[in-house]
Amino acid sequence: MMEKTWRWFGRKDKITLDMLRQIGVEGIVTALHDVPNGEIWTLEKILDLKQYIESFGLRWSVVESLPVCESIKYGGPDRDELIEKYKISLANLGRAGVHTICYNFMPVLDWARTDLTHPNPDGTSSLYFSHAEFAYFDCEILKRSGAEQDYTPETLALVKEMKKKFTPEDEHRLVENIIVKTQGFVNGNITEDDENPVAIFRSLLHLYDGITPEKLRENMKYFLEAIMPVCDEWDMRMCVHPDDPPLQILGLPRIVTNDADIDWLMNAVPNPHNGLTFCAGSLSAGLHNDVPALARKYAKRTWFVHLRSTNVFPNGDFKEASHLAGRADIIELCRIFRSENPTLPMRVDHAPLMLGDERMGYNAGYSFHGRMLALGQVEGVMAVVDREFEEQLTK
Numbered sequence: 001m002m003e004k005t006w007r008w009f010g011r012k013d014k015i016t017l018d019m020l021r022q023i024g025v026e027g028i029v030t031a032l033h034d035v036p037n038g039e040i041w042t043l044e045k046i047l048d049l050k051q052y053i054e055s056f057g058l059r060w061s062v063v064e065s066l067p068v069c070e071s072i073k074y075g076g077p078d079r080d081e082l083i084e085k086y087k088i089s090l091a092n093l094g095r096a097g098v099h100t101i102c103y104n105f106m107p108v109l110d111w112a113r114t115d116l117t118h119p120n121p122d123g124t125s126s127l128y129f130s131h132a133e134f135a136y137f138d139c140e141i142l143k144r145s146g147a148e149q150d151y152t153p154e155t156l157a158l159v160k161e162m163k164k165k166f167t168p169e170d171e172h173r174l175v176e177n178i179i180v181k182t183q184g185f186v187n188g189n190i191t192e193d194d195e196n197p198v199a200i201f202r203s204l205l206h207l208y209d210g211i212t213p214e215k216l217r218e219n220m221k222y223f224l225e226a227i228m229p230v231c232d233e234w235d236m237r238m239c240v241h242p243d244d245p246p247l248q249i250l251g252l253p254r255i256v257t258n259d260a261d262i263d264w265l266m267n268a269v270p271n272p273h274n275g276l277t278f279c280a281g282s283l284s285a286g287l288h289n290d291v292p293a294l295a296r297k298y299a300k301r302t303w304f305v306h307l308r309s310t311n312v313f314p315n316g317d318f319k320e321a322s323h324l325a326g327r328a329d330i331i332e333l334c335r336i337f338r339s340e341n342p343t344l345p346m347r348v349d350h351a352p353l354m355l356g357d358e359r360m361g362y363n364a365g366y367s368f369h370g371r372m373l374a375l376g377q378v379e380g381v382m383a384v385v386d387r388e389f390e391e392q393l394t395k
């Protein structure tokens with residue numbers, strides 16, 4: 001059965017390791033959140049956190065994330081220097097006995113949602129992505145040149161309507177949701193203290209002027225080839241997180257969105273240390289993705305699983321679904337991973353805000369009660385699937 005892990009944001013997290021131990025969590029997914037992007041993770045700091053986690057009877061199962069700097073992605077002049085630092089951090093993690101590394105290769109934005117508290121009929125709330133609101137942010141707030149060409153006439157008509165009604169507070173909320181609250185805590189480019197996030201964001205986007213998907217692929221291959229010797233030496237399992245959502249946005253190149261992309265990536269660097277974070281939720285938000293089919297195809301190159309699901313509406317908007325429903329088909333995914341790669345670490349993700357979570361100021365998508373419920377649901381599914389599997393074997 002998959003290992004039950006939980007994303008924990010370090011000693012400052014309001015959700016403590018003592019709480020996690022009580023709800024059946026076995027492994028911790030975390031990062032050195034106080035080390036700025038691009039700086040070396042020292043063995044001393046890694047061991048300090050690892051020992052703290054172990055003092056609760058838990059283990060540090062996965063690093064999420066060891067962030068890849070923008071300059072490595074767009075191929076800036078200091079990329080080799082940054083890759084060397086990345087290799088040192090990887091080797092230090094290997095020495096400390098932490099071998100699974102989740103990272104992403106998304107330019108600028110780590111993930112995107114327009115609403116962090118979309119109300120559900122039962123009184124809980126979920127994360128939501130609205131194409132119209134995203135288009136509003138792009139065309140009216142960011143004022144990205146040529147943005148209109150990326151949206152359908154229907155979406156642009158909605159933007160026009162919104163323009164009549166939107167207050168400065170509405171605009172502020174969109175900026176907060178899209179580029180601040182979803183980014184800062186994942187060691188993103190923009191933090192809560194930045195005074196003019198939109199201006200910073202614009203200059204970040206410009207770093208990618210002229211960077212085509214082909215160029216980004218070339219840079220990703222360059223990065224992976226450069227780190228593979230260290231991964232071989234220390235048995236480091238690199239697992240790329242798919243682009244969330246798995247769509248083209250803001251004119252940026254995005255190259256981990258579908259079967260063809262993943263296929264390219266696995267073959268471009270065929271070393272098994274170049275693997276995948278199977279984020280069922282991210283993949284499910286693209287109607288082009290058949291999530292169980294992708295799991296069947298890539299289970300053997302998967303080193304980490306994010307179990308969550310979404311519902312996609314006819315206009316393309318999507319909302320996080322219950323862990324027992326939605327497009328990801330978590331029940332089938334548990335069957336697939338049980339038979340193909342049974343001991344992978346797994347964490348639930350992006351669960352609703354419920355029962356007071358909304359007052360706790362948790363990082364967007366990382367509630368306590370919502371995730372605890374989701375973990376209980378997934379744990380139940382895994383137990384049934386395990387029983388099915390054992391029964392099959394004895395038939």
Ligand code: DNO
Pocket residue numbers: 064065102103104110111186241365
């Ligand atoms: C969002 C997460 C992402 C993910 C990174 C991995 O909730 O799924 O922030 O951790 O993209 O690098």
